[in-house]
Amino acid sequence: MMAAMRQELTSRSVELENEKIQTVYFGGGTPSLLSYEEIMQFFEVLQKHYNLDHLEEITLEANPDDFSQDFIYAIEKSPINRLSIGIQSFFDEDLAFMNRVHSASQADRCVKLAQDKGIDNITIDLIYAIPSSNMERWKKNVAQGISLHVPHISSYCMTIEEKTTFGNWERKGRLVQVPDEKASSQYLYLVSALEDANIHQYEISNFAKSGFESKHNSNYWTGIPYLGVGPSAHSFNGKNSRRWNVSNNISYMKKMMAGEHYHQEEVLTPRDRYNETIMTSLRTKKGVSLEYIKKEFHLDLYTSFQESIEEHMRHGLALLENKYLRLTPQGLFVADKIASDLFLLEEKNEH
């Protein structure tokens, strides 16, 4: 697998020929299983084939139970300068409910272990609206997260999708989703508690101390090109093409080694790009730039959707400030609906 991924990385370097790489992200699956040598092999390929002069942020995803001596050695010695730790919760009841292998005490300890080795640029994941939990426990989770003095927190609302274990449980009545009202109050609590701790919301699920916003994630929302390597990885050329690799590990390796096609591609129309811009930028604290929309898509967002925008403003969900349309914390929690209100649809062929 490593060899196949290195091969992909090598063969696709032309795609980013004129780009200065800003961020590298080891994520998806369990990249924390990589040994120091394996991590370094990727960097050798990167160094050889890519322009890393402007490389700033190199993140590795890890789980609290990964912090063995070898692992700590690997992150200490390699160029990795940011850790993303999937803590989820500091309570064993929640972790057991979510079927996580790590324990609350590991969750607690891992951050300190990293900090002791001088790795301070850490982000942790916390999950709210867990059916087994409640507001009281959530408050404790948030407090615990703040007390670790990490500069970045990602916090996701638990979503229960059909065709997953949780989905099945829900269907069978073994699990009852947290009602929207409660999820919403846990979310609003999170926003205000973190704000009080000087950790600012910069996207619906992302919070950071000033200057510690994830460059990598932010780039997804601003149309910067990215190249994803490995099974199921997605790439975007910064203009009009998105592509994604086959998701099956074996067929990814086979196809890669055999030199066969291992990805699918989607070409975006201007309308697709407009909709994506609306969707991703509305999720950010900054919001949608009316000027950018006008310049890129020749559309006056406000006059085109005046009625809808004003209604959202009336309900305290949206604000229009300095030529940006942005959502309030309440608005962010219904960002999908607001985004789809501002979407453009394909014109029906007139007959």
Added chain:
Amino acid sequence: MKNIRNFCIIAHIDHGKSTLADRLLQVTGTVDDRKLVAQTLDDMDLEREKGITIKAHAIQMDYTYKGQKYVLNLIDTPGHVDFSYEVSRSIAACEGALLIVDSTQGIQAQTISNLYLALEHDLEIIPVLNKLDLPNAEPEVVKDQIVELIGCERDSILSASGKTGLGVDSILEAIVERIPAPSGDVDAPLQAMIFDSMFNSFRGIIAYYRILNGTLRKGDKVKFMSTDRTYEADEVGVLGLDLKPKPFVAAGDVGYIISGIKTATEVKVGDTITTVANPCTVAVKGFEDVKPMVFAGLYPVDTDEYEELRASMEKLQLNDASLVFEPESSAALGFGFRCGFLGMLHMEIIQERLEREFDMTVITTVPNVSYFAYTTKGETLEIHNPSELPPPDKLEYVEEPYIKAQVITKSEYVGSVMTLCIEKRGILTNQLYLTSDRVELSFEMPLAEIVFDFYDRLKTISKGYASFDYFPAGYKQSDLVKMDILLNGDQVDALSALIHRDHAFDLGKKICLKLKELIPRQQFEIALQAAIGAKIIARETIKALRKDVTAKCYGGDISRKRKLLEKQKEGKKRMRQVGSVEVPQAAFLAVLKLNS
């Protein structure tokens, strides 16, 4: 005439009628192999997809048997109770019928009522076991069923496979051998029965008929007896894969006539054609003027497509005379039409044809039957729309249409079918065991009750093993009330329904619950109420939308999520505004979907 055979095919949906019919056409060389589009007879896309024949068609085949040339007329029949009158006319045009039974499924209840219709008309029945190529075929069991049902000889049952072509020759032989040749007098006054018609944009209405007596010649002056209109026979002929003009068509045969008719309503199925010069004295019996049974409002999704909708419906009416409509308007839906249909399936078909053939998406309101309202002033009003019902103080009483209904099902489902029919205000009038495990239940019940979710529930409780048939049985006085639905206090006229008083509370509650499910949360709370006059009988609340966002939106999520939100927006476009509330189309049919 002795070399003509007229026959139809009776089969349950999916038992392979169309495929087998195609085989017959192929073997007789009526259509050559290359041209054979699967299922030639069903030429509307919709028919092919729904697997049912909506409008009857006919086709003539030439077949040589033992050195003699025969003309075989296959008359196709629609397979649904909404079109039972059309079926009865098609059957009346034949001397024989192929009864096709799927050998993996056995005889299905739905086939039985058409089979009875055929037996009533003294048709020679040729039972055919189809799909014998399938590994799970159970020919012996199914043969038992057939023998028990029609009392035929076991060895008279033919075996076939439409897929492999097995047995097609023996079917053709049986058609010649067993089905009697038509009788009639070619020199008698013309007596031809119309069993179908179709619209051709260049030639107008083409009527299909079976001649019982006499001869129809090109150029004859003809009269349609029920309408008493006269026309000139511009062209007559027989029906191959295309129209085949002939100088004349004579007794016993099936043919077509083109006579410059522009409006479908002038050509009534079951009507008798005769000549002006030498008219027959009696019309073919069995003619009925088919009246719409179910009424509903049809509205364009986009309010400025009203004129377009009108034009589309006018075109549909050209080849579907049973569709009637008149303009109406609704506060919730704008301008549209109140339409009359033969039944619920007919309504669905019209809706789908509008969508496919004219790209017109419509919103349909709660269907209702036609009522008679008697006012205190002594007037009698025919009510096609709940809003036309006079206020309670002006209303003496209301009458609603009743039907005689027959349900044929397996004995194990008798209990649940009875429960359903009684719940639907039905009264059991007869119970008859057709075979040891097949029962016919007869009911008298209000037609309105079958409009509300009857078919779906019957299908569910009988696991699909129940056929349903009905005949109008006059009007009866009934305790009906008009139930209104309010959204945040605004009445939604398109959701008003006339229902029996005893059902009002229960139905009101169910409708409110269903609407709660169908109307998406909005940025404010929505009160849902059901009311009779000023009295609120049920209430539900849709809470304000608090959460609608996916937690993660990184590299791989963007495309998928964009498409999802585009779909949401697409759906929203079709919603209607009632006061400040956005109501999806599905909600206007909520009443029909209470149990799904």
